[in-house]
Amino acid sequence: MSIDTESTGSLTLSGLQRMILQMYGEKDAVRGDAATFLWLTEEFGELASALRSGTHEELAAEMADVLAWLATLANIRGVELEAAVLRKYGRACPGCQAVPCVCDPAEKP
Amino acid sequence: MSIDTESTGSLTLSGLQRMILQMYGEKDAVRGDAATFLWLTEEFGELASALRSGTHEELAAEMADVLAWLATLANIRGVELEAAVLRKYGRACPGCQAVPCVCDPAEKP
Numbered sequence: 001m002s003i004d005t006e007s008t009g010s011l012t013l014s015g016l017q018r019m020i021l022q023m024y025g026e027k028d029a030v031r032g033d034a035a036t037f038l039w040l041t042e043e044f045g046e047l048a049s050a051l052r053s054g055t056h057e058e059l060a061a062e063m064a065d066v067l068a069w070l071a072t073l074a075n076i077r078g079v080e081l082e083a084a085v086l087r088k089y090g091r092a093c094p095g096c097q098a099v100p101c102v103c104d105p106a107e108k109p
Numbered sequence: 110m111s112i113d114t115e116s117t118g119s120l121t122l123s124g125l126q127r128m129i130l131q132m133y134g135e136k137d138a139v140r141g142d143a144a145t146f147l148w149l150t151e152e153f154g155e156l157a158s159a160l161r162s163g164t165h166e167e168l169a170a171e172m173a174d175v176l177a178w179l180a181t182l183a184n185i186r187g188v189e190l191e192a193a194v195l196r197k198y199g200r201a202c203p204g205c206q207a208v209p210c211v212c213d214p215a216e217k218p
Contacts, residue, residue: 010121011191011199013176019198023208033160044153051142051186060193063183067122067194070179074172077160082120084169085176089128090120099132 013082020071033076040069122191129180142185149178 011019021028028036043065050062074081088094093101120128130137137145152174159171183190197203202210204217 010123011195012119012121013125014119016122016194023198023202023210026209027214037157037160041153044150048146051146051182056186056188059186060188061197063179063188063190064193064197066179067190068198070172070175073160077165077168079165079169079172081172081176084173085125086120088170088173089132089177093132100135101132105136 017071021075028072028076036073043069126180130184137181137185145182152178
């Protein structure tokens with residue numbers, strides 16, 4: 001399989017979604033969004049475990065799983081993660097409009 | 110701020126982490142991983158709400174928030190999301206080693 005990477009070997013958010021689509025798209029469409037959220041939540045719980053007591057490698061793998069299931073959910077619902085992130089965070093902090101963020105820590109830590 | 114995008118305007122996972130680091134890195138280091146997980150979890154709950162009853166734009170924005178807080182957590186714990194995803198999913202399905210995945214749906218839907 002030829003995954004969608006840049007010449008530098010870097011993976012874009014769009015590339016991640018295409019990679020997951022090629023690998024799991026057919027099954028994802030059958031499963032649907034609610035059932036997919038259950039799987040995402042299971043991985044989210046495993047991330048908590050790894051955060052508390054996992055090795056660095058286990059923590060990285062659980063973050064990868066959360067990303068993969070989030071990409072799956074985005075594919076099912078037709079959301080472009082890259083556009084969504086750039087729209088909200090691409091210019092500056094959405095709260096204070098500054099970089100770095102100067103929001104009051106009580107409001108946005 | 111010059112965000113880290115490719116010439117095509119696409120955002121890599123490494124670029125996302127650098128963007129969040131520039132915007133929130135100092136506060137993130139002070140807050141730590143456990144408190145950051147609480148914020149990530151709050152956004153995860155908002156994602157569930159948007160999935161159930163939000164508009165397409167609200168759903169996209171909640172996915173962006175989950176990604177941003179996951180990138181924050183990765184920054185705090187020194188995890189490279191891009192490397193983690195490519196290590197686990199970059200060749201094929203980690204379960205069956207195939208593209209597309211042919212795992213038994215009962216085991217991996």
